[in-house]
Amino acid sequence: MANVRRISGGTDIYKDGTLTVDFRNKSVIHADKHISVSPTEFHVLEILINNKGLIVRRDTFFQKMWDRYGTFVEDNTLTVTVSRLKTKLGNRADGKSYIETIRGIGYRWKIN
Template sequence: KEKEVPVIFLTASDDEYSVVTGLDLGADDYIGKPFRPRELVSRIRSVLRRTGKKQMTIECRGLCVDTERGVVMREGKEVNLSALEYRLLLFFLNNRGMILSRNRLLEEIWDASGEFVNDNTLTVYIKRLREKIEKNPQEPEILKTVRGLGYKFGD
């Protein structure tokens, strides 16, 4: 079984046998005490670069997103999304089952690009995304509104 979380051993035992054993057991790195804090941070970043490859295909409720190619399929047919719709869909997919407030979506999707948008812009993009991914956009089953709280994707 492939692990999803990188592992760094941080231990007082830094003899060769302990290091080799730790790495053979599946550690991505091994750091002996005492350690320098900046080195620890650097090693963490290094491990995350090596192991931080995102899942290439995400599937949920009849949708299949190939993140490597940027292709979205709905029941075997390609769905054409704008760049912003695609970012919004990925954010929902990566937060499946969670209620996402309108403010959080605005901050995560639009603030990251430095664009200013009003609240209605989000409503328009949610509507467009639903039209492209839902069987019946008027009665969404995938991207649901949670009244007074925000939106929830999947379940």
């Protein structure tokens, strides 16, 4: 069962099977191994988990991540970032990816 909870010290932790995401320390652990993710990948991960089960439109990522700095980013940047994140996270115990691509629209963090 996946959930986000507050533990002592106020740390935000998300657990989903063998995946643990610590939002405060910006760390990701999968199957007892630390996964190195870039700040951009972590921000994508955070947006997806905070909207788990919902489709997050591509333009939402641009608004939340890149447009706030007034920086132009090619559409392909998001595609590459999500692809790298999918590879790093691997699959759930059932063999399916944590992140579902909704072609032409955006991405969804899959829930059980």
